[in-house]
Amino acid sequence: MTEAKGPDSSRRSERSRRAIHDAALALVGEIGYARTTIEGIASRAGVGKQTIYRWWPSKAAVLLEAFLDLAEQASDAAGPGDYEIPDTGDLEADLRLVLRSTVDEMNTPVYDAPARALAAEGVVDAAVGAQFVEKLLEPQLQLYVTRLRAAQQAGQVRPGVDPRIALELFVGPLAHRWLLRTLPLTHEYADLVVDYAVNGLAPRG
Amino acid sequence: MTEAKGPDSSRRSERSRRAIHDAALALVGEIGYARTTIEGIASRAGVGKQTIYRWWPSKAAVLLEAFLDLAEQASDAAGPGDYEIPDTGDLEADLRLVLRSTVDEMNTPVYDAPARALAAEGVVDAAVGAQFVEKLLEPQLQLYVTRLRAAQQAGQVRPGVDPRIALELFVGPLAHRWLLRTLPLTHEYADLVVDYAVNGLAPRG
Numbered sequence: 001m002t003e004a005k006g007p008d009s010s011r012r013s014e015r016s017r018r019a020i021h022d023a024a025l026a027l028v029g030e031i032g033y034a035r036t037t038i039e040g041i042a043s044r045a046g047v048g049k050q051t052i053y054r055w056w057p058s059k060a061a062v063l064l065e066a067f068l069d070l071a072e073q074a075s076d077a078a079g080p081g082d083y084e085i086p087d088t089g090d091l092e093a094d095l096r097l098v099l100r101s102t103v104d105e106m107n108t109p110v111y112d113a114p115a116r117a118l119a120a121e122g123v124v125d126a127a128v129g130a131q132f133v134e135k136l137l138e139p140q141l142q143l144y145v146t147r148l149r150a151a152q153q154a155g156q157v158r159p160g161v162d163p164r165i166a167l168e169l170f171v172g173p174l175a176h177r178w179l180l181r182t183l184p185l186t187h188e189y190a191d192l193v194v195d196y197a198v199n200g201l202a203p204r205g
Numbered sequence: 206m207t208e209a210k211g212p213d214s215s216r217r218s219e220r221s222r223r224a225i226h227d228a229a230l231a232l233v234g235e236i237g238y239a240r241t242t243i244e245g246i247a248s249r250a251g252v253g254k255q256t257i258y259r260w261w262p263s264k265a266a267v268l269l270e271a272f273l274d275l276a277e278q279a280s281d282a283a284g285p286g287d288y289e290i291p292d293t294g295d296l297e298a299d300l301r302l303v304l305r306s307t308v309d310e311m312n313t314p315v316y317d318a319p320a321r322a323l324a325a326e327g328v329v330d331a332a333v334g335a336q337f338v339e340k341l342l343e344p345q346l347q348l349y350v351t352r353l354r355a356a357q358q359a360g361q362v363r364p365g366v367d368p369r370i371a372l373e374l375f376v377g378p379l380a381h382r383w384l385l386r387t388l389p390l391t392h393e394y395a396d397l398v399v400d401y402a403v404n405g406l407a408p409r410g
Contacts, residue, residue: 034239120328124321129386157406165397172377181334200405201362
């Protein structure tokens with residue numbers, strides 16, 4: 001995306017890009033998506049607005065990339081192996097781990113405001129929503145597909161179950177609580193969602 | 206809410222209230238929540254804006270009541286008994302019925318735009334979100350609590366399961382697809398969500 005002409009120019013571009021991301025996330029968190037403008041982001045980042053228009057087609061694109069960048073930094077900080085759901089052979093334990101970590105992320109203020117702004121915009125604007133799903137959400141959901149398919153091969157998930165649908169029993173309830181703020185998002189809640197979805201509500205045996 | 210002075214005055218008030226509701230829902234659907242104003246609603250409804258300020262404390266309150274009114278009309282049209290989930294003794298069949306009907310409602314254009322506008326505003330504004338949950342969402346969720354508790358007493362749901370959490374395995378996935386527009390909302394999808402949640406993902410027996 002940057003037209004690098006040498007190490008110095010690359011570094012400068014990278015610094016500007018990071019400053020623009022930070023400004024976009026901060027502004028959206030403070031004043032909301034609707035009142036955040038390209039001009040406002042440029043001014044806060046200390047760059048000309050043409051710099052932003054050269055690199056990104058829209059406000060939504062800036063914010064989406066800023067959010068991807070934030071998620072990547074958090075993932076790098078958490079160390080390698082964060083891009084897949086662990087497979088210890090114990091499906092419930094592995095899902096509890098990932099759902100607890102999702103709960104922690106949803107409860108982190110630095111994510112909360114920009115993630116809400118982006119999700120809310122996607123709720124009303126189908127084009128923004130499609131970008132959000134394609135770039136940010138669906139790649140995360142595919143990690144569940146991989147893990148559930150492995151569990152299916154190991155005989156821990158019923159043969160007929162579609163992993164792409166089954167994963168929604170885990171992410172749907174968490175997103176519902178987070179987006180609509182019905183009740184608190186806790187580790188205990190994450191554990192119960194895993195138990196209910198894997199073992200079912202009906203009595204066994 | 207109206208200060209009725211007699212039959213004529215009541216009818217006039219009721220007509221105005223309905224006109225204001227219709228104007229609010231139409232405007233929000235057309236131009237979004239942020240750009241909808243009390244003045245705009247008043248002008249479209251053909252009433253003075255003081256009429257609106259006299260009856261409602263905020264734009265969010267007008268829209269929420271308009272939406273409740275819309276839901277009530279649809280419910281009246283559907284006939285009596287719509288305020289509870291049927292109990293035929295077959296939990297899966299009863300849940301399939303209510304989830305299919307939720308899918309149909311989510312796919313109805315007259316609901317879609319105002320419901321999205323209201324939900325999106327609740328995602329970013331905690332006060333609006335709390336009203337949305339208290340007035341609109343939680344009463345619907347309590348219908349699931351009642352039905353799941355009856356199923357529990359009939360031995361069709363595990364004794365330890367908390368119905369208020371278990372219901373999120375049904376409504377969470379549907380809301381996730383609707384709000385984030387990941388994949389189409391169909392009756393087949395609703396049926397699979399019921400099957401997976403009631404019977405669990407793990408093999409039985």
